[in-house]
Amino acid sequence: MKVVFMGSDPIALPVLKHLLGLKKATFELSAVYTQPDRKSGRGMKLRANEIKTWALEEGLPVHQPLKCGAEDAERMKQEGVDLLLVMAYGQLLPSSILKVAPLGILNLHASILPRLRGASPIHTSVALGLPETGVSLMRITPKMDAGPVADVERVAIGPSDTSGDVHAKLGQACIPLMDRCLDAIAAGNLTFHEQDLSKVTYCRIIEKSDADLDFNQPAEVLASRVRAFTPWPGSRFPYHGKEIHILEAEASLDETSAEPGSLEMDPPGTLRIACGSGSLVVKKLQRPGGNPLAVETFLRGFHMESGEVLQSREMRALESATPFPHRRRGNSAKGNT
Incomplete structure (x- = not known):
């Protein structure tokens, strides 16, 4: 043969x-x-x-x-x-x-x-x-x-x-x-x-914009996307004009009354982001031009204010019962069929 x-x-x-x-x-x-x-x-x-x-x-x-x-x-x-x-x-x-x-x-x-x-x-x-x-x-x-x-x-x-x-x-x-x-x-x-x-x-072609996070979604959804999109396109949120990338995170199912997107840093050196349900427990971050750092090390050199609310961004659906419409590929890249 x-x-x-x-x-x-x-x-x-x-x-x-x-x-x-x-x-x-x-x-x-x-x-x-x-x-x-x-x-x-x-x-x-x-x-x-x-x-x-x-x-x-x-x-x-x-x-x-x-x-x-x-x-x-x-x-x-x-x-x-x-x-x-x-x-x-x-x-x-x-x-x-x-x-x-x-x-x-x-x-x-x-x-x-x-x-x-x-x-x-x-x-x-x-x-x-x-x-x-x-x-x-x-x-x-x-x-x-x-x-x-x-x-x-x-x-x-x-x-x-x-x-x-x-x-x-x-x-x-x-x-x-x-x-x-x-x-x-x-x-x-x-x-x-x-x-x-x-x-x-x-499923569709993964795009650069799939790095965006909507904190109104359940924490489990966001943690899965962080795992899926490491290293590309990554997972990010805007903070005072900078795009901060989450490299590693896990979901906590403990309910919180905080507004989705709220930063919680208690105890010091930890970072939780309130979600639509549960919280995203961040383990590793990277700032523009910086190295990947464990969250405790990152927060020592980059000030973030507990209680601030991060902007949520729309996350496009990844699965559909019908084929996704064709989009221009200037912003897209990954396929593994």
């Missing part, structure tokens, strides 16, 4: 390394498709992503089209590709690609479908405070993340897990999932089940 992998996010590296190491006669990774090199870091130099770097180290052919099309489909056809395996590629694939492989085109999607179709299932699952998520092995169809599902590997989301933690867990979860399904894939008899349309939800 000759396989082409299409992906751009390091979440796929554990399973790629595992599959390449199997050396099974039924599995041959023949090429990798990934996004073109992007400018990043100091100096904004062109840099390869981790998928490309790994593939070149393994001596695999790498293709980086701006947009996959008929030329790529013809190359795959000429090379006798049997299967396309996709994870977080970052492009919608045309029908010419969807039809080229005799064994089809499969996607490893980082949620338990049909919930959280779309671009940011990892960030969104953590931000929603879900107890678990998973990886779904599905067949790609023209409609985004709507294809039938063959199998799911579930992963628990711990109470202190960040999106980075869950990203790592899901990368590892792809290994047992593919191990269970590989022989059936090669034999062409993998069983699929249609998604339950009554349970479909969608």
